[in-house]
Amino acid sequence: MTDLLQSPGLTADDLLQAPPGRHPLRRIVRRRPSAAFGALLLLLFVMLAVLAPLITPHGVNHRVGGVYEAPSRRHWLGLDDAGIDVVSLLIEGSRISLLIGVAAMTVSMVVGGGVGLLAGYFGGAADAVLMRVTDYFLVVPALPLMIVIAAIWKPSTAHIVLVIGLLLWTWTARIIRAQVKSVRERVYVKRARAMGAGHGRIIFRHVLPQIAPLLSANVVLTVAYAIFYETALSFLGLGDPTSSSWGTMLRHAFERTAISSGAWWAVVPPGVCISLVVMGCYLVGQAIEDGLNPRLRISHLSPRSFRLKELPAERPGP
Amino acid sequence: MGRGSGDYIVKRVAFGLVTVFVAVTVNFVLFRALPGTAVSNLSQVPRASPELKAALEKEFGLDRPKWQQYGLYLDQLVHGNLGISYDNQRPVSENLTGAVRNTVPMAALGLVVAIALGILVGTLSAWRRGTRLEHLSSAITVTLFSVPAQWVGLILLIVFAGVLPSGGIRSPFLIGATSWGRLTDEFRHMVLPSLTLALTLYGGYALVVRSALLETLGEDYMLTARAKGLPPRTILRTHALRNAMLPTITMIALSAGRIVTGYILVETVFSWPGVGRAIYQAVLQRDYPMLQGAFLLLTVTVVLCNLAADVAYARLDPRVGG
Numbered sequence: 101m102t103d104l105l106q107s108p109g110l111t112a113d114d115l116l117q118a119p120p121g122r123h124p125l126r127r128i129v130r131r132r133p134s135a136a137f138g139a140l141l142l143l144l145f146v147m148l149a150v151l152a153p154l155i156t157p158h159g160v161n162h163r164v165g166g167v168y169e170a171p172s173r174r175h176w177l178g179l180d181d182a183g184i185d186v187v188s189l190l191i192e193g194s195r196i197s198l199l200i201g202v203a204a205m206t207v208s209m210v211v212g213g214g215v216g217l218l219a220g221y222f223g224g225a226a227d228a229v230l231m232r233v234t235d236y237f238l239v240v241p242a243l244p245l246m247i248v249i250a251a252i253w254k255p256s257t258a259h260i261v262l263v264i265g266l267l268l269w270t271w272t273a274r275i276i277r278a279q280v281k282s283v284r285e286r287v288y289v290k291r292a293r294a295m296g297a298g299h300g301r302i303i304f305r306h307v308l309p310q311i312a313p314l315l316s317a318n319v320v321l322t323v324a325y326a327i328f329y330e331t332a333l334s335f336l337g338l339g340d341p342t343s344s345s346w347g348t349m350l351r352h353a354f355e356r357t358a359i360s361s362g363a364w365w366a367v368v369p370p371g372v373c374i375s376l377v378v379m380g381c382y383l384v385g386q387a388i389e390d391g392l393n394p395r396l397r398i399s400h401l402s403p404r405s406f407r408l409k410e411l412p413a414e415r416p417g418p
Numbered sequence: 419m420g421r422g423s424g425d426y427i428v429k430r431v432a433f434g435l436v437t438v439f440v441a442v443t444v445n446f447v448l449f450r451a452l453p454g455t456a457v458s459n460l461s462q463v464p465r466a467s468p469e470l471k472a473a474l475e476k477e478f479g480l481d482r483p484k485w486q487q488y489g490l491y492l493d494q495l496v497h498g499n500l501g502i503s504y505d506n507q508r509p510v511s512e513n514l515t516g517a518v519r520n521t522v523p524m525a526a527l528g529l530v531v532a533i534a535l536g537i538l539v540g541t542l543s544a545w546r547r548g549t550r551l552e553h554l555s556s557a558i559t560v561t562l563f564s565v566p567a568q569w570v571g572l573i574l575l576i577v578f579a580g581v582l583p584s585g586g587i588r589s590p591f592l593i594g595a596t597s598w599g600r601l602t603d604e605f606r607h608m609v610l611p612s613l614t615l616a617l618t619l620y621g622g623y624a625l626v627v628r629s630a631l632l633e634t635l636g637e638d639y640m641l642t643a644r645a646k647g648l649p650p651r652t653i654l655r656t657h658a659l660r661n662a663m664l665p666t667i668t669m670i671a672l673s674a675g676r677i678v679t680g681y682i683l684v685e686t687v688f689s690w691p692g693v694g695r696a697i698y699q700a701v702l703q704r705d706y707p708m709l710q711g712a713f714l715l716l717t718v719t720v721v722l723c724n725l726a727a728d729v730a731y732a733r734l735d736p737r738v739g740g
Binding site for chain 2: 235236239240241242243244245247248249251252324328331332335336337338347350353354359362364367368370371374375376378379382383
């Protein structure tokens, strides 16, 4: 674990496009092992979620043994409060948690991306109004608002996705607005406009590709937040009662005395899964963001040694 | 501090007040004005006497049109009347006052520990950049940043089972104890919830301190300080940390929302009778007046904290708004 978090002294190009003649994967792994670790984690869980119906060892809807039966060779992580195999629940939970995470992220990207694009591109009154709305959602605490809406609404997966997605978009909107504002003033965009390109063409051909790298970082981080909030809402009993996410597993373990029964196998695994997915998203997203922040690249001036550290051979200093 | 900064503060205060007003209105719309919500009737307190029902209906004008109800709602709000809890038939404001009194010491202890840990770990990992110590502390920080608060609480419950009390605010069997005994008992109950809160919050602070310090260390005046031959400790204390504290202080005030999220989950796990648990109980028992009151309280608190952060930042850094 000690080498996981390497210095962020590289650019987004390292992650997005490798120079010709080198194997891109090997290069990324060497330069930024933490990002590679994060990507590996995400890949693993996505595969688990996709293959869930095929690899679930036991059904998640019927009991296969006693309540809180300890781990055995047949049931690696024991059974839960209803005598259901924990490994099967984890695999099924990965499907539901990731699905909610990605769906809520999509909602938030559509809303946040739309608001950011409109505000940044058109400016003026649209910008002022949209940004005040964004400011409001930015300062209002998300979880209490989600709790209130989820409590009033009937509990279902679709509602949870909407509640989370519709409250997570502010960040995206602000980032995109700032980027769009700077991109639309660049010479080639002005030139395109002078040549008669329409708003749609300018946005999709010239503006969006420019902000894509930052957007990709935002996408992964938003998935992490969405999963975090889904877990919290499910834990508070506001999730869909008919499907079992990792958050629901934690809730059942908490509610149905897993702690006093000493059934650690009902508590530890779902939390580990949530943490690994969130960590994977965070590491990947952070790597992209760090790569895009030029100020962090100056940090090769190591304060401890008081000496200029050697720069990577292939990269001139900033 | 020039006139520009004063203008900035006035603008932020105005925005803060508008936000509070919008939050109050959203609260009304969510609970009372949305069609089809069974929650619109504040007077449906279970097991309530007809007199109480009649009084509530009159106070909130429940038989009048919505816009008149809104006016009455604002009027009652100004007078601290948030309705009657369905659960214990007592005024919501009274329940909330008790809950706040329980939340504040626990959350404050957790926050102080989190800030201390965050500054320590953040400084170490920026200053010892590239060393094994930094990698280790960053790995721990990112891990704790990723774990859900309620899970940390559950794990601590398993680890400290039998050593520390598992929930509640004081032992029910502590009769005739000295005031010292009662104090230590309450502290023992506070340890696990506060620790959980601190562990889930400090990661964010450490990351902010670290990146603020790293940005400061890249500034030209750091090079100057080094060129002057100042000892490393002096550079760190007087040049780097001082400047890095600015974004850190703001971030702490801005994290009010995260603190609220944290203690809702922590209080649920540890049955700590504060505002967070009040929300959880209100959701479980569909106690809408309580839910509404607690939500309003949390929202207004967080908005005011954000406002305080803005104002503090403008006062500390004359460049803002100048």
